[in-house]
Amino acid sequence: xxxxxxxxxxxxxxxxxxxxxxxxxxxxxxxxxxxxxxxxxxxxxxxxxxxxxxxxxxxxxxxxxxxxxxxxxxxxxxxxxxxxxxxxxxxxxxxxxxxxxxxxxxxxxxxxxxxxxxxxxxxxxxxxxxxxxxxxxxxxxxxxxxxxxxxxxxxxxxxxxxxxxxxxxxxxxxxxxxxxxxxxxxxxxxxxxxxxxxxxxxxxxxxxxxxxxxxxxxx
Ligand SMILES: [Zn+2]
Numbered sequence: 001x002x003x004x005x006x007x008x009x010x011x012x013x014x015x016x017x018x019x020x021x022x023x024x025x026x027x028x029x030x031x032x033x034x035x036x037x038x039x040x041x042x043x044x045x046x047x048x049x050x051x052x053x054x055x056x057x058x059x060x061x062x063x064x065x066x067x068x069x070x071x072x073x074x075x076x077x078x079x080x081x082x083x084x085x086x087x088x089x090x091x092x093x094x095x096x097x098x099x100x101x102x103x104x105x106x107x108x109x110x111x112x113x114x115x116x117x118x119x120x121x122x123x124x125x126x127x128x129x130x131x132x133x134x135x136x137x138x139x140x141x142x143x144x145x146x147x148x149x150x151x152x153x154x155x156x157x158x159x160x161x162x163x164x165x166x167x168x169x170x171x172x173x174x175x176x177x178x179x180x181x182x183x184x185x186x187x188x189x190x191x192x193x194x195x196x197x198x199x200x201x202x203x204x205x206x207x208x209x210x211x212x213x214x215x216x217x218x219x
Contacts, residue, residue, distance in 0.1 A: 009033075010214075013130030015185045016087055021218055022094070023073065024085050026132035026187070027211035028197050037075040037214050040065060042098050046106030048115045063103045064112040068093035068120050073216025079199040080135040080191050082168045083213035084109050084176070086116065087128050093120035094215045099172055101142065105149040109172050110179040124180030131176075132213050133198055136190030137167030140202070153178065 009032045010025025027033065038051040041061045049059040051067035051074050065074035074096045076083060081100035088094070095112040097103075109129075116122040144160040151158015153174040157166055169186050176184045191198040199209045 011132070011187070013085065013132070013185050013187070015128050015183055016085065016130050016215075019087060019089055021089075021092055022087050022215070023218055024087070024094075024130075024213075024215040026083060026085075026130075026213045029199055029209065029211070031211065033075070033212055033214065034073060037073045037212065037216075038065060038067070039075050039077065039212075042076060044100050044102035046103060046108045046111050048095075048108070048111050050119070063099070064095055064097040064108055064115075066093060066095045066112060066115050066119065068217065070217055071219025073214050075212045075214035077210035077212050078132075078134065079201040079204075079208040079210050080140075082134040082172050083132040083211070084112075084172055085130045085132070085213055085215040086112060086181075087215060088116060088120070088122040088126055089128070090126050091116075091120045091122045092217050093122055094217060096213055096215050099168065101146055101149075101166075101168060104168055104171050104175070105146075107175055109175045113176065113179040113181060125182050127181045128183045129176045129181050129185070131169045131172050131184065131186040133187050133189040133191050133194070133211075134169050135192050135200065135202055136188070137165050137170065138190055139165070139192040140168065141165045
Protein backbone atom coordinates (compact mmCIF):
# COMPACT_ATOMS: atom_id res chain seq x y z
CA UNK A 1 0.00 0.00 0.00
CA UNK A 2 3.01 2.31 -0.01
CA UNK A 3 2.50 5.44 2.02
CA UNK A 4 -1.20 4.65 2.48
CA UNK A 5 -0.27 3.08 5.77
CA UNK A 6 -2.25 1.79 8.68
CA UNK A 7 -2.19 3.30 12.14
CA UNK A 8 -4.82 3.48 14.91
CA UNK A 9 -6.68 0.81 12.93
CA UNK A 10 -7.54 3.15 10.07
CA UNK A 11 -5.78 4.26 6.92
CA UNK A 12 -3.82 7.49 6.98
CA UNK A 13 -3.62 9.97 4.11
CA UNK A 14 0.04 10.82 3.47
CA UNK A 15 -0.68 14.55 3.15
CA UNK A 16 -2.41 14.70 6.56
CA UNK A 17 0.04 12.64 8.62
CA UNK A 18 2.56 15.40 9.27
CA UNK A 19 0.37 17.57 11.51
CA UNK A 20 0.90 16.84 15.20
CA UNK A 21 -2.27 18.73 16.17
CA UNK A 22 -4.44 16.56 13.92
CA UNK A 23 -5.95 13.09 14.13
CA UNK A 24 -7.62 11.47 11.16
CA UNK A 25 -8.29 8.16 9.45
CA UNK A 26 -10.23 6.32 6.79
CA UNK A 27 -11.73 3.17 8.29
CA UNK A 28 -11.51 -0.39 7.07
CA UNK A 29 -14.19 -3.08 7.56
CA UNK A 30 -12.70 -4.05 10.91
CA UNK A 31 -11.46 -0.68 12.20
CA UNK A 32 -11.78 0.37 15.82
CA UNK A 33 -12.55 4.06 16.10
CA UNK A 34 -11.68 6.70 18.66
CA UNK A 35 -14.43 7.49 21.17
CA UNK A 36 -16.72 10.46 20.78
CA UNK A 37 -16.75 11.05 17.02
CA UNK A 38 -19.45 13.61 16.17
CA UNK A 39 -21.62 12.29 13.34
CA UNK A 40 -24.93 13.26 11.79
CA UNK A 41 -27.78 11.66 9.86
CA UNK A 42 -26.65 11.63 6.23
CA UNK A 43 -29.21 12.37 3.52
CA UNK A 44 -27.15 12.79 0.30
CA UNK A 45 -27.50 16.56 0.51
CA UNK A 46 -25.11 19.43 -0.02
CA UNK A 47 -25.55 20.57 3.60
CA UNK A 48 -22.53 21.46 5.75
CA UNK A 49 -23.00 21.74 9.53
CA UNK A 50 -20.72 22.49 12.44
CA UNK A 51 -20.04 19.91 15.13
CA UNK A 52 -21.53 22.34 17.67
CA UNK A 53 -24.79 22.66 15.70
CA UNK A 54 -25.15 18.88 15.71
CA UNK A 55 -24.19 18.52 19.37
CA UNK A 56 -26.69 21.19 20.41
CA UNK A 57 -29.50 19.69 18.33
CA UNK A 58 -29.80 22.63 15.92
CA UNK A 59 -28.98 20.42 12.93
CA UNK A 60 -30.09 16.80 12.58
CA UNK A 61 -29.26 16.06 8.94
CA UNK A 62 -26.23 17.01 6.87
CA UNK A 63 -23.51 15.43 4.75
CA UNK A 64 -20.46 17.38 5.83
CA UNK A 65 -19.27 18.45 9.26
CA UNK A 66 -16.75 21.13 10.16
CA UNK A 67 -15.14 22.21 13.41
CA UNK A 68 -12.17 24.08 14.82
CA UNK A 69 -12.75 23.01 18.42
CA UNK A 70 -10.03 21.37 20.45
CA UNK A 71 -10.71 17.72 21.17
CA UNK A 72 -13.65 17.45 18.76
CA UNK A 73 -13.54 14.81 16.04
CA UNK A 74 -16.06 14.80 13.20
CA UNK A 75 -16.85 11.77 11.08
CA UNK A 76 -18.97 10.55 8.21
CA UNK A 77 -19.87 6.97 7.23
CA UNK A 78 -19.60 5.45 3.77
CA UNK A 79 -19.79 2.18 1.85
CA UNK A 80 -18.95 3.17 -1.77
CA UNK A 81 -19.68 6.91 -1.48
CA UNK A 82 -16.63 9.18 -1.47
CA UNK A 83 -15.23 10.23 1.92
CA UNK A 84 -13.25 13.49 1.89
CA UNK A 85 -11.25 14.91 4.80
CA UNK A 86 -9.84 18.45 4.85
CA UNK A 87 -7.43 20.11 7.28
CA UNK A 88 -6.22 23.70 7.52
CA UNK A 89 -2.90 24.01 9.38
CA UNK A 90 -3.35 27.80 9.74
CA UNK A 91 -6.75 28.03 11.46
CA UNK A 92 -6.68 24.36 12.52
CA UNK A 93 -10.18 23.88 11.22
CA UNK A 94 -11.21 20.56 9.66
CA UNK A 95 -13.97 19.02 7.56
CA UNK A 96 -15.36 15.52 6.96
CA UNK A 97 -17.49 15.11 3.85
CA UNK A 98 -19.82 12.36 2.56
CA UNK A 99 -20.01 12.65 -1.22
CA UNK A 100 -22.12 10.14 -3.08
CA UNK A 101 -23.30 11.05 -6.55
CA UNK A 102 -26.07 13.27 -5.24
CA UNK A 103 -23.80 15.15 -2.84
CA UNK A 104 -21.11 15.40 -5.51
CA UNK A 105 -23.66 16.81 -7.97
CA UNK A 106 -24.37 19.45 -5.30
CA UNK A 107 -20.63 20.15 -5.06
CA UNK A 108 -20.58 19.38 -1.37
CA UNK A 109 -16.76 19.32 -1.22
CA UNK A 110 -16.66 22.93 -2.43
CA UNK A 111 -19.47 23.81 0.00
CA UNK A 112 -17.29 22.53 2.83
CA UNK A 113 -14.31 24.56 1.58
CA UNK A 114 -16.54 27.67 1.54
CA UNK A 115 -17.62 26.96 5.10
CA UNK A 116 -14.01 26.69 6.29
CA UNK A 117 -13.26 30.00 4.54
CA UNK A 118 -16.28 32.00 5.72
CA UNK A 119 -16.70 30.55 9.20
CA UNK A 120 -13.09 30.08 10.31
CA UNK A 121 -11.18 32.43 8.03
CA UNK A 122 -9.28 29.69 6.24
CA UNK A 123 -7.73 30.30 2.80
CA UNK A 124 -8.51 27.63 0.19
CA UNK A 125 -4.89 27.53 -0.95
CA UNK A 126 -3.74 26.55 2.54
CA UNK A 127 -6.04 23.53 2.77
CA UNK A 128 -4.96 19.90 2.52
CA UNK A 129 -7.63 17.52 1.25
CA UNK A 130 -7.67 13.71 1.18
CA UNK A 131 -10.11 11.58 -0.80
CA UNK A 132 -10.54 8.12 0.69
CA UNK A 133 -11.46 4.71 -0.71
CA UNK A 134 -14.73 4.73 -2.67
CA UNK A 135 -16.31 2.82 -5.50
CA UNK A 136 -14.02 3.46 -8.46
CA UNK A 137 -14.32 4.27 -12.12
CA UNK A 138 -13.70 0.52 -12.66
CA UNK A 139 -17.04 -0.44 -11.08
CA UNK A 140 -19.41 2.51 -10.77
CA UNK A 141 -21.76 2.51 -13.72
CA UNK A 142 -24.49 5.16 -13.82
CA UNK A 143 -27.09 6.27 -16.32
CA UNK A 144 -26.29 9.08 -18.74
CA UNK A 145 -28.57 11.50 -16.89
CA UNK A 146 -26.43 11.04 -13.76
CA UNK A 147 -23.11 11.20 -15.61
CA UNK A 148 -24.11 14.42 -17.37
CA UNK A 149 -24.47 16.19 -14.01
CA UNK A 150 -20.68 16.12 -13.79
CA UNK A 151 -19.96 17.61 -17.19
CA UNK A 152 -18.89 20.90 -15.63
CA UNK A 153 -15.94 19.11 -14.03
CA UNK A 154 -15.27 16.25 -16.43
CA UNK A 155 -16.47 17.21 -19.94
CA UNK A 156 -16.61 13.63 -21.28
CA UNK A 157 -19.24 12.80 -18.63
CA UNK A 158 -21.29 15.71 -19.91
CA UNK A 159 -21.51 14.04 -23.30
CA UNK A 160 -22.73 10.62 -22.03
CA UNK A 161 -25.63 9.15 -23.99
CA UNK A 162 -25.72 5.65 -22.49
CA UNK A 163 -24.74 4.07 -19.16
CA UNK A 164 -21.14 4.93 -18.36
CA UNK A 165 -18.64 4.21 -15.60
CA UNK A 166 -17.74 7.33 -13.66
CA UNK A 167 -14.98 8.10 -11.17
CA UNK A 168 -16.51 10.13 -8.34
CA UNK A 169 -13.15 10.45 -6.56
CA UNK A 170 -11.83 12.22 -9.65
CA UNK A 171 -14.93 14.45 -9.74
CA UNK A 172 -14.30 15.45 -6.12
CA UNK A 173 -10.64 16.14 -6.87
CA UNK A 174 -11.68 18.45 -9.71
CA UNK A 175 -14.22 20.18 -7.48
CA UNK A 176 -11.70 20.75 -4.70
CA UNK A 177 -9.12 22.10 -7.15
CA UNK A 178 -11.75 24.37 -8.73
CA UNK A 179 -12.48 25.65 -5.21
CA UNK A 180 -8.83 26.65 -4.87
CA UNK A 181 -7.42 23.70 -2.93
CA UNK A 182 -3.91 22.97 -4.17
CA UNK A 183 -3.05 19.84 -2.22
CA UNK A 184 -5.48 17.02 -2.97
CA UNK A 185 -4.54 13.39 -2.37
CA UNK A 186 -6.78 10.68 -3.80
CA UNK A 187 -6.57 7.12 -2.48
CA UNK A 188 -7.90 5.69 -5.73
CA UNK A 189 -8.72 2.40 -3.99
CA UNK A 190 -12.03 0.86 -5.04
CA UNK A 191 -14.34 -0.38 -2.27
CA UNK A 192 -16.10 -2.80 -4.62
CA UNK A 193 -12.81 -4.34 -5.83
CA UNK A 194 -11.37 -4.86 -2.34
CA UNK A 195 -13.91 -6.92 -0.34
CA UNK A 196 -11.36 -8.02 2.25
CA UNK A 197 -10.68 -4.40 3.23
CA UNK A 198 -13.87 -2.45 2.61
CA UNK A 199 -17.63 -2.64 2.82
CA UNK A 200 -19.35 -1.97 -0.49
CA UNK A 201 -23.04 -1.19 -0.83
CA UNK A 202 -22.99 -2.19 -4.49
CA UNK A 203 -21.49 -5.56 -3.59
CA UNK A 204 -23.19 -6.33 -0.26
CA UNK A 205 -26.41 -4.33 -0.48
CA UNK A 206 -28.38 -4.21 2.77
CA UNK A 207 -25.76 -6.35 4.53
CA UNK A 208 -23.05 -3.77 3.92
CA UNK A 209 -21.64 -2.14 7.02
CA UNK A 210 -20.14 1.32 6.92
CA UNK A 211 -16.61 2.66 7.29
CA UNK A 212 -16.10 5.90 9.19
CA UNK A 213 -13.75 8.62 7.95
CA UNK A 214 -12.85 10.94 10.82
CA UNK A 215 -10.78 14.04 11.45
CA UNK A 216 -10.29 16.32 14.42
CA UNK A 217 -8.08 18.61 16.38
CA UNK A 218 -6.37 16.94 19.28
CA UNK A 219 -7.22 18.27 22.73
ZN1 LIG B 1 -13.64 -1.39 -8.73
